[in-house]
Amino acid sequence: MSADLKAAEWTEREGLRALIAALGAENIRWVGGAIRDTLLHTPVADVDCATVHLPDVVMQMCKDAGIRTVPTGIDHGTVTAVLRDGPVEITTLRRDVSTDGRRATVAFAQAWEEDAARRDFTINALYAHPETLEISDYFGGLVDLAARRVRFIGDARARIAEDHLRILRYFRFQARFGAELDQEAEEACADLAPTLKGLSRERIAMELLAILALPNPHPTVARMFARGVLGVILPETCKPHIDALERLIAAEQDQGIAPDPIRRLAALLPPIAEIAETVAARLRLSRAQRAHLVCDADRQESDLSHARALAYLEDLACAIDRVLLQGGDTSPLRDWEVPRLPLKGGQIVARGVAAGPDVARILRTVEAKWIEEGFPGEKRIASLLDAELAGHKGDS
Structure with a gap:
């Protein structure tokens, strides 16, 4: 060099x-x-x-x-x-x-x-x-x-004792630049991993998300897990979650989707919204990051077959994440613009329905059928509305 x-x-x-x-x-x-x-x-x-x-x-x-x-x-x-x-x-x-x-x-x-x-x-x-x-x-x-080797200056344990965050910095730099592992550094990080508990949550979150934002952090995260480092800062993670991260990264690469550290953090957690809430609070994530993580965690098998409905009801980015996290194809969502329901309450009132809860109910019913049918155009919306109004008059 x-x-x-x-x-x-x-x-x-x-x-x-x-x-x-x-x-x-x-x-x-x-x-x-x-x-x-x-x-x-x-x-x-x-x-x-x-x-x-x-x-x-x-x-x-x-x-x-x-x-x-x-x-x-x-x-x-x-x-x-x-x-x-x-x-x-x-x-x-x-x-x-x-x-x-x-x-x-x-x-x-x-x-x-x-x-x-x-x-x-x-x-x-x-x-x-x-x-x-x-x-x-x-x-x-x-x-x-x-040699593509990340090595501490002097004694690794002494340098980590000076600043415990250097454990996570070591793994981040090793993931970015490393090829040859430095055994002294690896063992020092593993032995001193419990000292991470004394750091501020914000500093831990910053380094963890920086690691997850790298092109392919899976080998490093797997090593952090095997050496007991990840368990200190993310005790909810188990071996199947490490494998899920590997599959997610492969899916991102296969489908040409940019890495996202919150999506990857979701892969390392059980798909349970309450756990995501707990982790987000512990890491003191921003409000937007917390909402993102919880939405990703609240994934269901139905997301794969109703991805566009999910994108409409929740969020396009969240829908893409959920599909990726479950190994699905995101092509129906990419370059798709989430539509707006081409029907307003005033149009229902103009058809003779008194303003109030009946208008809201009819609007919700038409919207649900519109979503179920895959967001058809205004002509189909008119037919759905006609059918709903006919039923409403029959009930009156």
């Missing part, structure tokens, strides 16, 4: 040139994901910057250069430069003073290697000079990157 960044488009961005001029090339380094992803020939989402300058100095130097900054993480030494071609997080070099598995107390540092030592994985501790693009690799990250 060539450790060369010179062909990378992002290194030529006008905004980054302005940032180099403002802060000084010897005072900053590009760091982390942009370097890793460039070397792996994957798209670069964000560019992060490390600096020897203190945050207030960074903001003043940027201000003098006409660059607006936002103190997005000032307590941890991070400010964000708002550049024309994308924001850049600028973080002062740091070292850990104390950690408790949930949060760290940091102090500012002056050495690049000291800052690198507090990062999680070797492949994330790569620094690049902003002008020469020479890469500084303090912990063998380039070798690990070439």
